[in-house]
Amino acid sequence: MQAYRPDARARGVASSGMLWSCALLLACACAPAVSRAALPDALDTTRTYLAPAPATGLEFHDVENDAGRGIDLHWKLSADDRARSQAVTGYVLERAQTPGGPWAVVDTLPRLTDSKTDDSVVRDTPYFYRVSVLGPGGPTRSLAAAGPAIARSSWFNTTRASVVAFVLLFFGFVLYYIYSAQSGHRPFVRRLAGIDAIEEAIGRATEMGRPVLFIPGVQDIDEIQTVAGLVILESVARLTAKYQTPILVPVSYPIPFTIAQEMVKSGYLHAGRPEAYDPDSVRFVSPEQFAYVAAITGIMLRDRPAAHIFMGSFFGESLMLAETGFSTGAIQVAGTANVHQLPFFVVACDYTLIGEELYAASAYLSGDAKLVGSLKGADALKVSIVIVIVVGCLLETFGVHAFTAWMTTQ
C-alpha cells in the first residue's frame, strides 16, 4: 500500500493522473443527476497525486427477508474522500471465495459511496470481500478481506405480515359467507343495472333473430379478468340456450378458447338443451391484439349480432370494438377492470360494468353459493379497508407512523 499524504495536491501531475482525471470528467459529464455541490473541483494538472488512504471497517450482513440472494456491505470512506476533494475518484468492490483470491470485481462505485448490496451471490456460498479506493495517484487496496459472508434464505419475509393479515381476513370472510350461504341463508346482493342489461340484450337479439357476440377480453388465462369473463360466459350461454339464440365467442388465446368451449357447453347443458350446442360457436382467432380486433369488427359487420357483450381485460382495442359495435346499432354491454379503458366503454356502450362489478357479475348471474359468498367476503373486506384507511389517516395526522410502517412491504 502506498503512503497517504494529505497535501498530495501540492505535487506535479503524473501521467496516470491524467488518465484518472479524464475518466473522472467523463463520469461527471455523463451523470447530470449528481449534485453540483458533490462534485470535486477540477483536477489540478500541476500537482502530483499519491494513492489515497484505504477504505476501512468493511462490514457485511446477509440481507434479511430474502431468498438468500443478497449481502449488504458497508465501509468507512477513505480519509481522502471528502466533498470537493480530488484525491478519490471511486471505489472498486471485489469478492472471492477464499481470502487469498482469485478476486472478481462486483461493482465500481462513485466517490462518497460507502455501501453496496451484492445481489449476484449464490445462496449458502461463502464470500470474502475487499474494497479498493481509486484516485489520480493510483488504486489503494484495503488491508484485509472481510468474510466469510454467506447469503441465507429466510423462511419468512416479516415485512409482509400485513399481507398475511389481509389475506387471512379476506379468506376468513369468504369462508364464513360461503358457509352461511350453503347453510340456507340467502345473502342479499343489490341490483346491478349493467348485469340486468345482459338479459335485456339477449332478449333483444332473440326478438331480432340475430346472434349474440361475446368477447372475453384480449388476454390469456393468467389474467383474472379473463377468468371472470369466462365465468360470465356460462351464464350468458345459459340464457342464449334458453332463448334459442345463437352465440358467437371469438377468443384470442388457446387456453381461454378451450375453457370458453367448456363454458358454452356447460351453459347449454344447464339450460337443458345440450343438443343445441354448436362447437363452432367458439372460435379461435389470433393472439395478435389487432388481428383479433380486425376479425371481430368483421364479424360485427357481416354477421350483424344484435347484442355485443365485452367482459374481460381490454386495452387499446376497446374504443375500436365499441365504436364499430355502436355503428351497427347493436345493444352493447361492457365490463372491464382496466381503468384506462373504462371511459371508452362508458361513452360507446349502453351499459358498463365498472371495475369490480365485472367480478360481481359472475356471482350475481349464477347465484352460486360459493361465488355469492366470495362477493360478500369482498364486501366485508371493503368495510375493513375503509376502517383501516380512516384509522391510518388519523394516526398519521397525529404523528403515529407505526401502523403505516407495518403496512410497508418489500
Add this chain to the structure above:
Amino acid sequence: MNPSHDFGVWVAALLTLFVFSFLYKDNPLYKFAEHLFVGVSAGYYIVLNYWTVIDSNLIGPLRVAFGGAAGGPLHVQQGDYRALLLIPGLLGLLLFTRLFPRIDWISRWPLAVIIGVYAGLKTTGFAQGDLVAQVQASLQSFGLVELAHAFKASELAHTSSATWQAIGHSCDVVLFTAGLLTSLLYFYYSREHKGALGVSSRLGIWFLMVSFGAAYGYTVMSRISLLIGRFQFLIEDWLRIR
C-alpha cells in the same frame, strides 16, 4: 413526389390503405387485409410459441436432463429439477384429448391445474402489489399539525404563503381520501344504495366519472399520435414527400 422503390414499403402502404378503406364501408380490400393479418399473426404466434415456450422451456431442458448432457441419462444433480418438466409436458399433451370426443373430459384436468395455479399465484401477488400497497399509500396525514404550525408562523412573520400551502395540502389529502372512500363504497353490494350509503356512493361515482373524463382526453391524444405516425409513414416513407 418520389415514391419509394422498396417493395416492403409498398406492401405496407397498400395494406394501410386497405384498412383505411373500412372508414367508408366494409369492402373486399378490407376483408383481404383482415384475413391476411389474422392468418399471418396466428401462424406467426404458433411458430413463436413453439420456439420460445415449448422448445426453450420444455424440449431443451428435457434434452439436457435425459440426453446425457447433464452427465448421462437420468443423471441429475441436487437442485436440478428439469426432469420434473415431464409433468407439465404431460398435462399439455392431455389438452389435446379434446380432439377425441370419447376422452375429451380428460382435458379438464390440465385446465383445472392451470386455473388453480394462476388463481393461487395471483392472490398473493395482488394482495401484496395492489391491495396492501395501495392501502398503505393511502394513509396520509391530513396535515392539521402542520396547518397549526403554519398559522402560528404566519402570525409571527406576517406572511400567509406557508399557510396557504398547508391549507392546499390538507385539502388535497381530504379530497383524495373522500374520493377513495366514497368510490370504495360505490362497490359495496351487500346493501341497497339508499340513505347515507346512497349519498356517498353517488359522490363516489362522480369522482369515478371525473377521473374517466381525464383519462379519456389523455388517451385520445395518444391515439391521435398513432394516426399521425401512420400518415407520416404514408407521406414520408412511401410517397417520400418532404
